[in-house]
Amino acid sequence: MSFLQLNAISHVYLTKSAAKEAISNLSFAIEEGEFVSLLGPSGCGKSTLLSIISGLVKPTEGSVSLQNEIIKSPGERMGYMLQQDYLFPWKTIEENCFIGLKLLNKLTADKKEQTLELLDSMGLSDVRSAYPDQLSGGMRQRVALVRTLATDPDLLLLDEPFSALDYQTKLKLEDLVFKTLKKHRKTALLVTHDIGEAIAMSDRIILLSPRPGKIARTFQVPAPLKELLPFEARNDSAFRENFQLIWKELDSLEPSST
Template sequence: MSFLQVNAISHVYLTKTEAKEAISNLSFSIEEGEFVSLIGPSGCGKSTLLSIISGLLTPTEGKVIVEGKNSNQPGKSMGYMLQQDYLFPWKTIKENCLLGLKLTNRLTKDTIERTLKLLDQMGLYDVRHAYPDQLSGGMRQRVALVRTLATGPDLLLLDEPFSALDYQTKLKLEDLVFSTLKEHNKSALLVTHDIGEAIAMSDRVILLSPRPGKIARTFHIPAHLRELLPFDARNDPKFAEHFQVIWKELDSLEQSPT
């Protein structure tokens, strides 16, 4: 059985004057340790879908199954990393990273040691007593990743976590996140507008149609690219070929009348 199953999800937003369908009959699955990216035109329901999978939003129709169980509320097996780091400015880096464990009553000597080890792996151990405003944007995102991983989630939901960073920092963090998830055999679902990022980091790329979001096409990334770090994948001769194929499909969807 797949680690995550999204079964016939549809979602409608209701306003005073109309009903807007954001997602329509959307189904796919993710295997344990698999990295999948969602791309598509703006407004196609990518972030809405992440909110539904996390349990923060109840779909109008359909269901999400995680490890064989219905997911009707935010699960302990999920971690959510957003574009903004949302670190508490009055708490130290260490305190920010331990917050999730504290809120879920899992703050123990072992979990604290594991979190400090993650900080060390991310090159942040020396700034554990610093405050967020003393760190660069890239360092803050690394802290956000540690905070997300500290609770031991099996599935990471990544909503454009690198889009606010400068390009050099973004490339470095792509490699760091990719290698960290592979090392810990975590499954991940990334929402991004960056086709190159999707190809470089993913096993599969799912292209959604304009609103209401449906699966327009699924692209399977070749094994030799999947084995490379994202930076190296971007420099592979085959990378541009796959980029062009996906870009043309996306451009065609954006040009189509809705």
């Protein structure tokens, strides 16, 4: 059995006037240590799928299992990183990083030390006592990553965590996140609209069709690219070839493309 397994997931949103199917009979698996990206047109159910995997939303049909255990509700086994950092403005950076551990009653001396070491590895040792509004957007996202990793989740769910950043900061943070996840041997699922980001960071890319979301195609990132840091991968000839391939496939899924 795979590390993460989605079995025939379907989800329907009910409104006052209609029932709208967001995801239809979707199944795939992710192996331990793998980094997978979800790509697809707007409204194809990518973020909904993350909410289902995390246990925040119950699917209309189907199930999600993590290491053979059915996910029925949110739990400490998953870390969720969003576009916004959602740091508490009245707490220091250090206090923000400890929040998850505190909620789980795991704020031991050892865990504190490990979290502060992770904060230092992110280049944030000198802002431990600062407050979120004193930090740049990129620094705040680094703090959010530390907070997410502090509880040592089995699976990281990343919902467009770099989309609100300027391009230079985004590229730097891609490298930092990539190195950190590889170092800690984390399994991750990224939702993104950025084809380049998906190629540069992933082992595999799952392309979803327009609503209702189904798997249109799966792309394996070439082995040489997977060994490179995201910034380096973007400058490789294989990157450009794969970008064009995925772009054409994604463009063909857009009903109003010109």
